Amino acid sequence: MTPRSKRLSTLALIAALAVVITVGTVADLNHGRAAHDAAFASRIAAVVVFDEAQDAHTAASATLGASTADASLVATQLQAVTDALTPYSDEAVLTAARSAAATAVPAVAPLTSDTLTTLTAVSTDSTTTAGIRADTAALDSVRADLQQQTQQALDAATALDAQSAAARTALADLADSVVAHGRALLDASPLASDETRAAASASTDALAASAEATRARASTDLGAALTAFVGVADAVTASQAAGQQAADAATAAAETAAARQRSSGSSGSSGSSGSSGSGSGGTFVTFPPPTLTWVEPPPLPLNPVVCNDPVTGVPIACS
Numbered sequence: 001m002t003p004r005s006k007r008l009s010t011l012a013l014i015a016a017l018a019v020v021i022t023v024g025t026v027a028d029l030n031h032g033r034a035a036h037d038a039a040f041a042s043r044i045a046a047v048v049v050f051d052e053a054q055d056a057h058t059a060a061s062a063t064l065g066a067s068t069a070d071a072s073l074v075a076t077q078l079q080a081v082t083d084a085l086t087p088y089s090d091e092a093v094l095t096a097a098r099s100a101a102a103t104a105v106p107a108v109a110p111l112t113s114d115t116l117t118t119l120t121a122v123s124t125d126s127t128t129t130a131g132i133r134a135d136t137a138a139l140d141s142v143r144a145d146l147q148q149q150t151q152q153a154l155d156a157a158t159a160l161d162a163q164s165a166a167a168r169t170a171l172a173d174l175a176d177s178v179v180a181h182g183r184a185l186l187d188a189s190p191l192a193s194d195e196t197r198a199a200a201s202a203s204t205d206a207l208a209a210s211a212e213a214t215r216a217r218a219s220t221d222l223g224a225a226l227t228a229f230v231g232v233a234d235a236v237t238a239s240q241a242a243g244q245q246a247a248d249a250a251t252a253a254a255e256t257a258a259a260r261q262r263s264s265g266s267s268g269s270s271g272s273s274g275s276s277g278s279g280s281g282g283t284f285v286t287f288p289p290p291t292l293t294w295v296e297p298p299p300l301p302l303n304p305v306v307c308n309d310p311v312t313g314v315p316i317a318c319s
Contacts (some may be wrong), residue, residue, distance in 0.1 A: 039132040053090030053146040060153035067160040074167040100170035175211035180233040191243030
């Protein structure tokens with residue numbers, strides 16, 4: 001092979017190698033670009049799913065907060081009124097109310113303490129393919145935590161709602177029992193004042209309406225209505241006692257007056273009766289007649305009778 005041929009062969013080999021290298025480089029670049037684009041698209045999808053998980057987590061947090069507040073309110077109302085309503089409710093209803101209050105209150109705190117932990121911020125600013133892939137992995141991990149906590153929050157809210165419903169039922173049953181006792185109290189207190197009876201009647205009606213609202217899970221403070229009833233019921237009881245005392249005093253006064261009248265009539269009758277009497281098998285007793293003494297009045301002075309002269313007015317002897 002001539003030197004010229006060798007030179008041409010070498011140049012051809014170099015050109016071929018350059019082509020191969022160029023093609024490989026372009027292929028690598030294209031593959032890297034495709035991988036980068038795929039990683040970027042994957043991160044975008046992960047961000048969308050993460051945002052949806054955050055929205056669900058926020059909604060679950062609100063649901064749990066509302067359930068916690070409602071359960072706490074009803075349980076607190078139950079605890080506050082059961083003892084005060086002992087004279088105005090059936091024992092079985094009171095026992096059920098106390099049991100519902102005891103189980104509802106302790107369950108509120110632990111159901112909420114293990115959920116909704118603070119989440120660390122997730123980076124989505126990486127530009128390299130490896131960084132983008134790391135961002136996507138972190139987003140997926142935190143999203144999984146969010147979804148787990150969301151489910152925990154919803155489960156806790158469901159449990160609290162069940163406890164709240166049981167407490168509301170117990171509270172409404174208690175109110176119904178108190179309403180029945182309140183109406184019976186009004187029937188048994190006819191001597192109470194009109195003001196206290198009217199107040200008790202209005203309070204009883206309000207309590208019945210609040211009980212219905214509580215069963216329907218409407219927003220109502222049944223504890224306040226029950227507390228108000230206790231006040232007016234005590235007032236009715238006190239007013240009835242005062243009215244009964246006044247009635248007893250009036251009856252006693254009337255009986256005393258009647259006894260005095262009978263005693264006076266009996267005394268007058270005995271004074272005008274006969275002076276003697278007899279009894280079968282007894283001795284005859286004679287009562288002496290009363291001695292009456294007449295006292296003569298002193299004589300009037302003998303004054304001369306005089307007349308006045310009709311003209312002069314001078315006293316003269318009467319003719």
